[in-house]
Amino acid sequence: MHGAHSDGARWPRDRRGRITRSRDFDAVYRRGRSAASRHLVLYAFPREDAGDDPPRLGLSVSRRVGNAVERNRVKRVLREQFARIAPGLPAGVDFIVIARPGAAAYVEERGSAALGERLGELAARLAGAG
Numbered sequence: 001m002h003g004a005h006s007d008g009a010r011w012p013r014d015r016r017g018r019i020t021r022s023r024d025f026d027a028v029y030r031r032g033r034s035a036a037s038r039h040l041v042l043y044a045f046p047r048e049d050a051g052d053d054p055p056r057l058g059l060s061v062s063r064r065v066g067n068a069v070e071r072n073r074v075k076r077v078l079r080e081q082f083a084r085i086a087p088g089l090p091a092g093v094d095f096i097v098i099a100r101p102g103a104a105a106y107v108e109e110r111g112s113a114a115l116g117e118r119l120g121e122l123a124a125r126l127a128g129a130g
Contacts, residue, residue, distance in 0.1 A: 017086075019058030019094055028058065028096045035125040039106045039115065041098040042122040050092030057082045058096040061103075070104035074115075077107055081116030085123060095123070 032045030061071045
């Protein structure tokens, strides 16, 4: 993946920066590449019609991660950390993060920055593999 979105533009925190449609999730799962760690799985797939659009984020945080409060905290942390690394990510790429069971406890023990570091490592692994 090349053509990083490094013009300093901020990742849009509104709905434009998110993957919300089931068919978009399916396309990334079917045709994208993935990298995994103990607490996260990251899928990436370049959109054909994206051009220089900023990267988009989709989240999947199942009930196995924890109760509603824990799941919402994990989602908030992942959105914040994705926004932090987004300027260094390729433009026009969809990313889906799947939180694995234990992610909530990891955030509780190590903090949100530690989860962000894991997310950054996975993104770098995918970017370097292309």
